[in-house]
Amino acid sequence: MSAAEIDGFADRIRKHQGGMISAWVGIPDAMLVNHLAQEAFDAVVLDMQHGMWDMPAAANAVAQVRLAGKPAIARIPVGDFASASRLLDAGASGIIAPMINSAEDARALVRTTKYPPLGERSWGPSLALNHTGLSADAYLKTANELTVAIAMIETRAALDAIDGILGVVGIDGIFIGPSDLSIALSNGDQVAPNAAEIDSAMKHAVSCCRAHGKFACAFAGDGERAGELLKFGFDFVIAGAETAQLRSGARRAINAARRVASGN
Incomplete structure (x- = not known):
């Protein structure tokens, strides 16, 4: 995939061109990211909220994802808007x-x-210019369209304000965090990201996005749930975190070896 195709990601997701499936990585290792980016994921998300990424490691990982021909997305820590522009x-x-x-x-x-x-982003995209191959003037004129700002909806307050959030010019889409949303909607009683109440909230969120002409994204704990969310109409889903995928793969290998060795 060329730089132009990578940087067409924003246009594709805004136009709802097929459900996208992304990797999700919190372990701060650019080589791990590179391996996942070789698979048929449509993108790779770096989780800087609950993952252990710092800025230099994240910048290296972005480069690895782009080298593999994929777009890199970053989830910033709560309120860390300064990191967003960096x-x-x-x-x-x-x-x-x-x-x-x-x-x-x-x-x-x-x-x-x-x-x-639209905003007040400060100028200094030296690595972005290298990756895209654009001149400074061309990047300035197109950056707002080449990149996406995604607001997470994961509280009762956010659900109540979803139309106002989607109505903000410059917000390109939303991302549902079902675990936190389930905690919020149950008043701290349970973590139940696949509950019927969450399904209802997610379907409502997709409808709101369509009404505002914006896209909808969500986290899924595994591939099957990711498929369900795509059926709900989400444009971009996570098919589980890398830690879960790593341990699941290890368990399958161990169980297979024990089964063959025992003759079962």
Whole structure:
């Protein structure tokens, strides 16, 4: 995939061109990211909220993802909007911001991810220029369209404010965090990301996105759940975290070896 095709990610997701499946990585190792990027994922998300990434490691991982011909997305820590612009400078194709609970939170995200007139992103995209091959002038004119700002919806307040959040110019889409949403909707009683109440909230979120002409993303714990969410109409889903995939693969190998060795 060429740089132009990688940087067409934003256009594809905005136009709802087929359900996308992404890897999700919290272990701060660019080589691990490179391996996952060789698989048939449509993108790789670096989780800087609950993962252990720092900025230099994340910038290296963005480069590895792009080298493999895929777009890299980063989830920033809560409220760390300064990191959002730095990750875009490093060549990330999009930013996922957690705990966006109001239109004002959404506007704060836009201010640091979009250049004027939409936002106030500061200039300094040296690595992004290297990755895209664009001149400074061309990048400035197109960056707001080449990159996406994604607001996470994961609280009762966010659900109540979803139309206001989606109505903020510069917010390109939303990302549902079903585990936190289930905690919020159960008043702290349970983590149940696949509960019927969450399904209902997710379907409502997709409908709101369609009404506003925006895209919908969500986290799924595994591939089967990811497929269900694509059927709901989500444009971009996670098919489980790398830690779960790593341990699941290890268990399968161990169990297979024990089974063959025992003659069963």
